[in-house]
Amino acid sequence: MKLEEAIHTRRTHKVFGSEPVARELLDELFELARWAPNHHVTNPWRFRVLGPRSLAALKEAAGPDAARKLDRAPTLVAVTQVRDEDPVQDEDDLCAVACAAYIVLLAAHGRGLVGYWRSPGVLRTQAGRDACDIGAGERFVGLLHLGSARQPAKVKERAPVQSFTTYLD
C-alpha cells in the first residue's frame, strides 16, 4: 500500500475478529515504530503487549462495565513514555511516543490489520498501571487495540485544510 493511501484509509475500528496478532508481526510494527522522530534519540517509548494475566488484572481494575470494552480486540498494546526530568525533553518525548504509536497503527493498517487508539480511564489509575507493570517513571499514552476487521469503519468528516493552515508573511 502506498503511503498516501495508507494515511487516507487508516480508520479507527471498534469491532474485531478474535484472532490475536502474531508476535512476529507485532515485532515488525515495533521495529518500524522505533524510527519515529525523537529529539536527542532518547527512545522514550515502551510497548507492553498484554497477556492473559495482565488483561485479567486490568479488567479487574476497570470494574465490570469498563472491563467489557477491554475484550473488544484480541491484541492490546499499552504504550507509555519514559518521563524525563527536563520538562522540555519530557514534552518532546511525549510527542515522539505519539508518533511511534501512530506508526504502529499505520503499519498495522498497511499489513491488512485494523486498530484503535484508546485512552481508557483505568490506565490512569494505580491499579490499572500495576496491572500492566507500568512504573512510576512512565506516562501512559495509549492502549492500542489491534486485530482483524469485522465490519467497515465509520468515517468522520475532517476540517478542510484552509481552516487550520496559515501561511505567515
Ligand SMILES: Cc1cc2nc3c(=O)[nH]c(=O)nc-3n(C[C@H](O)[C@H](O)[C@H](O)COP(=O)(O)O)c2cc1C
Ligand atoms: C491520543 C488519542 C486518544 C484516543 N482515545 C480514544 C478513546 O479513549 N476512545 C475512543 O473512542 N477513541 C479514542 N481515540 C481515537 C479517536 O477517537 C479517532 O482517532 C478519531 O475518532 C478519528 O477517527 P479515525 O482514527 O478513524 O481517523 C483516540 C485517539 C488519539 C490520537
